[in-house]
Amino acid sequence: MTETSDVECLLRLLGPTPKNVLEVCCGSGRVLVPIAMAGHHVTGFDLDTEMLAYLPAKVNRVKQHTPHIDIHWSEKDLFQGDWGGPYDAIILAGNIMLNIITEGDYDAAQRRMLALASQHVQPQGHLILHFDCFAHPEEVFNSQRERLIFEGTDDRGVYGRYLICSGRYDPQTQMARGSHRTELTLPDGSQQVCYGSFTKHIPTLAQVHDWLQENDCAVVEEYGDDQGNPIGVKTHKAIIMAKKR
Incomplete structure (x- = not known):
């Protein structure tokens, strides 16, 4: 995006x-x-x-x-x-x-x-x-509520949103794990939704x-x-x- x-x-x-x-x-x-x-x-x-x-x-x-x-x-x-x-x-x-x-x-x-x-x-x-x-990564990742991370339109005219659906942060290992969803709207109006998981060291x-x-x-x-x-x-x-x- x-x-x-x-x-x-x-x-x-x-x-x-x-x-x-x-x-x-x-x-x-x-x-x-x-x-x-x-x-x-x-x-x-x-x-x-x-x-x-x-x-x-x-x-x-x-x-x-x-x-x-x-x-x-x-x-x-x-x-x-x-x-x-x-x-x-x-x-x-x-x-x-x-x-x-x-x-x-x-x-x-x-x-x-x-x-x-x-x-x-x-x-x-x-x-x-x-x-x-993040000063407090647990506030970002320890939530079952969806969180919008980014949205925008790229130079091909594709509009997209990236959301964290759920996650868990371990303060001992500083690892965040969870699921995310990417929503795309193509120039012709068609839509695509992709689901995935993430693993990040914060x-x-x-x-x-x-x-x-x-x-x-x-x-x-x-x-x-x-x-x-x-x-x-x-x-x-x-x-x-x-x-x-």
Whole structure:
């Protein structure tokens, strides 16, 4: 689904000077393409070939009025492929911190992802994280009531809603598990409903700070929403910009 506030926030953090930027798990290019259009040299990768398949047509449309954009992408597993670089900035957005998939320890996978990002950003370069962050995750997940997480319309005209139907949060393991529903309305008016389950490790803000620090990255900017408000009890996001020493 298309949501522009996070893209605008990421562009503000990157600044106007052209940079060599990597987006990890770039999907269909919802973030990647606007960053390229802003004049940055961008690279993205993702393991989801169905999402990557949307990129060629999207880039071709953009090139009709912005012919010189510098954008590259590939199919890659973030834990197995070569990220290239080093980059001026690496973006970890799209809630990849919580949506990371692993057959092992989720906590260790999140920590390793930040370590890999740190290894591929150049000194004085930046890591930019954009993810859901909850002061009280039990209030979000320990409920039998449906909770709307996101709704919007993508650039193909598909309107969608993503809802958590039920869930359970374990404060000892910091794991949230439950069921979700995705509702889609296609441009022709037809509707699709998909059900599924989720498993997420919900890191605390302090944990993320520690993981960044142990990889020689210092937080230089931090917000609780895309408008630049501070992180607080009522905010449900963390936008962090950290500089590699």
